[in-house]
Amino acid sequence: MSVTAFSITYGSHELTFTVEVRPRRTLSISVHPDQRVHILSPPDVPLAQIQARVTRRAAWILRQQAYFQQFRPATPARRYVSGETHLYLGRQYRLRLEEAPKSQVKLIRGRLVVHTPRPADADHTAQLLRQWYQQRAAEQFQAVLQQCLPLLSEYQLPILPTLHHRYYQKRWGSCSPTGRITLNTDLIRADKSSIAYVILHELCHLIEPNHSRRFYRLLTQILPDWERRKAKLEKALV
């Protein structure tokens, strides 16, 4: 995906920001309610120029962040206890921990049921859930890819993609020239239309490697509502 993280030093602050290249004429800086700083940049603006702009706006950015900070609830850390909700394919599921000799995670009647010999061991439960998400991701991402491929049937894909996943800090997916598409495992918490958006974005890179105008034209042809899906994904999984 297009989003890359950078930072500048401003006084005693380190300001981290993400840069997203878009087919547009001007550079814009926005500070989100979760205090993220996001830059929309036209193609081909040198990083040094973007950093200079962020430095010039740093005082304003810090004011915006301080303003949003006052509304922020302390983010409840995951505690891995019964009753807590966890996302899977865009839906919230309540967790239920059951003591059992064998560890296992299952979706049963709208509940995320974890069998574990140590229900009080949050780290162990976290690990079981993580493994479960990874297994689901492998299956579900592959299924969504198969639904996406026909949308590109008019275009000659130069190579047949292979699909992988891993946990990324700051990106939803990536695509290599050899056709290796890697999705962020965390996408398994998003709904399938969001997963399809990320897969299609990466598939378009097989035809148009850079975030050029041609890339966005292609993506818009294949998925006219991609911007809506992108916004939904970013709102759902912060």
Ligand SMILES: [Zn+2]
């Ligand atoms: Zn991209």
